[in-house]
Amino acid sequence: MATLTESDLSAIEANLKHVTNRIRSTYDSSPIESRSSHPIRLVAVSKTKPISAILAAYRVGQRHFGENYLEELVMKSNDPAIISECDEIRWHFIGHLQSNKISKLVTSVPRLFCVETVDSEKCAKKLDATVNEKRGGSTTDDSALKVMVQVNTSGESQKSGLSPDQAVELATLIEKECPSLRFLGFMTIGSLEQSAQGENMDFARLIETRAAYCRMHSIADEKSVELSMGMSGDFETAIKMGSTNVRVGSTIFGERAAPAPK
Numbered sequence: 607m608a609t610l611t612e613s614d615l616s617a618i619e620a621n622l623k624h625v626t627n628r629i630r631s632t633y634d635s636s637p638i639e640s641r642s643s644h645p646i647r648l649v650a651v652s653k654t655k656p657i658s659a660i661l662a663a664y665r666v667g668q669r670h671f672g673e674n675y676l677e678e679l680v681m682k683s684n685d686p687a688i689i690s691e692c693d694e695i696r697w698h699f700i701g702h703l704q705s706n707k708i709s710k711l712v713t714s715v716p717r718l719f720c721v722e723t724v725d726s727e728k729c730a731k732k733l734d735a736t737v738n739e740k741r742g743g744s745t746t747d748d749s750a751l752k753v754m755v756q757v758n759t760s761g762e763s764q765k766s767g768l769s770p771d772q773a774v775e776l777a778t779l780i781e782k783e784c785p786s787l788r789f790l791g792f793m794t795i796g797s798l799e800q801s802a803q804g805e806n807m808d809f810a811r812l813i814e815t816r817a818a819y820c821r822m823h824s825i826a827d828e829k830s831v832e833l834s835m836g837m838s839g840d841f842e843t844a845i846k847m848g849s850t851n852v853r854v855g856s857t858i859f860g861e862r863a864a865p866a867p868k
């Protein structure tokens with residue numbers, strides 16, 4: 607990872623302020639019926655970016671950070687400067703979840719806030735068992751690990767995630783059979799081409815997934831279930847449609863050399 611100059615760091619601060627302002631003004635101007643009933647959570651996606659970039663964003667108030675490579679998340683979350691200066695940091699794992707890496711994710715990432723990419727029963731159960739073990743068999747509501755279920759809304763085979771029906775089923779299983787996990791809502795990556803057309807069909811499908819889940823469980827307040835959707839290119843569209851959690855990387859930290867997310 608390249609070393610950042612003073613001007614790179616001040617660019618990150620300025621970008622972050624700009625994104626935060628865009629989030630607020632988009633939220634304020636969105637129809638009350640469709641928008642989230644809570645303030646939007648901004649997850650700053652710092653993958654491939656150095657520790658100094660995270661520290662710069664943290665110093666100007668950013669608290670939620672997302673990473674999608676496990677090794678990188680383990681390294682960054684245990685970095686001495688992060689540990690000593692960022693005691694309110696909240697990590698989100700947003701990468702593809704592999705069952706053989708779950709133990710490491712749960713035990714080696716201090717201040718892990720949420721795993722956004724649960725997409726199989728096997729992974730859900732393993733996460734649940736590992737969290738339970740880590741808590742010595744007594745997980746409370748507060749110490750449960752927050753999770754989201756990843757939906758492949760575009761149906762593209764190279765993307766991770768479940769069909770909407772399977773996602774509803776998995777969310778139900780997590781609620782019923784995984785006491786050490788707390789189901790927060792549904793997550794999608796979606797396709798950017800969709801957003802270019804204004805009304806994003808992938809986001810619409812995520813909203814429909816939530817509606818189906820709420821119908822099945824007679825949840826009257828649909829908006830109590832979260833939607834993680836929207837990235838650099840489409841977070842404003844996502845907020846207008848009801849996103850509660852946007853994951854923004856390159857618009858804050860600059861372009862990456864790494865390949866696009868799956």
Ligand SMILES: *Cc1c(COP(=O)(O)O)cnc(C)c1O
Nearest residue numbers: 651700837838853854855856867
């Ligand atoms: C990389 C990544 C993002 C951020 O992408 P940008 O386009 O840089 O904002 C968001 N979500 C996931 C799952 C990612 O892998």
